[in-house]
Amino acid sequence: MVVNETTEARPPKPTLSESIRDGLVELIVSGELKAGERLIETKIAADFGTSQAPVREALRELEGLGLVESRPRRGRHVLPFVEQTIREAYVVRAALEETATRLAMLNDRLPLDAMRADVEDMHRCAAAADLRAMGLASARFHRRVVVASDNFLLQRAWEGLQIESRTAITLVLTNPALSQVALEHVSLLEVLAAGDVEAACLHTRAHQWAYADLPHDMHGAARTLRFPT
Template sequence: MPEPTARTAHPSTAPRSARPTLSRQIRDGLLRSIVTGELGEGERLIETKIAAEYGTSQAPVREALRQLEGLGLIESRPRQGSRVLPFAEQTIREAYIMRAALEETATRLAMLAGALPFDLLEAAVEDMYACARAADMTGIGLASARFHRHVVQAGGNGLLTRAWEALQIEARTAIALMVTGPELEGVADEHRDLLDVMRTGDVESACRHARDHQWAYADTPHDAYGTPRPQKT
């Protein structure tokens, strides 16, 4: 089947050269400290102290803390400030089950409409390989999120897109990469395989691949079809 024609990028798609916002830089720095254990359970996060460390006002710090609370990594209470919660990998992995369902549906919608932007997907994959060669884990996570955002937006379903964005994909991808420590070229290979299947025009194969791609990170006792996974030793 001939390859569907690429469509123009969604108007809200950020350019590849876009710099991270200050709030995201702060969020990612705190996220890394929590995941690695540098910030332990119960430790207070003081806005003025964090703002001074980053040389900024408290506004981007508050936004970063709000995002971390949305991820379930901290809790904020009136007049008590924010404290670090126990880091539970399962809360992050559960998001991949939701992503599997959302991205399978988005893939189906986009392929049936012939709307997948193959040029943008190809560019994201090439960025992943470049990041892998440079051992840039942050960069490969952002390129991965960009790849999947292109697919989700191409699905043309606003509610689905908003549900996907609500998962804070960039942050959860960064956490998953830090926790699992995968071989970075292998991450790029996974996306290359997914893109190759999409190019065939086989809707069912592409949907299954999109689902399996996310479910693999859920780390459940069985896969999406009930087949038991090998037990970890």
């Protein structure tokens, strides 16, 4: 059940706007940037040693993530960080990826060799303690399944969740052992490669529900939240 697909190269260095976005995310999540605080483009540009153009691009993306709000004649301000929006995104993502897994496996389209290379990359990221690269490798792994579903609307909905950015936020919030993140994908890949569609769909859904971090699992059983309160 392997599709011939060339393995993607290691992710490029982040663009200026991505670096600014990730830096601002950390400041918001950590509370250094308070809810209601005004974000001044010129000041941010000076802090990051760049022009205003990449700052503007980063702020637009943060608006899409619900971390920043633009107010007419008042500029952009930090919104209260609501962890529930992150949890909700993972529940939606679980449904999308479960469907993508079913479609890809029924059509015998999973690019397993490329996904194995992604997992190897995750191990390298864990060894290097590279949080950003781990997030990108994880997103790349899951994107392959979504693309293999060969369903344009499903892929569009998945991309609309801004997976890389939300993954970065989750990694900052939970600060997991990166080696464990890699092992979780090893387990998922083994189930996908085994070829049991129902087992693979169940594991795929459970994989995302674990990161949804709700007070119950997908079966309704009580569980302990990992996100800080």
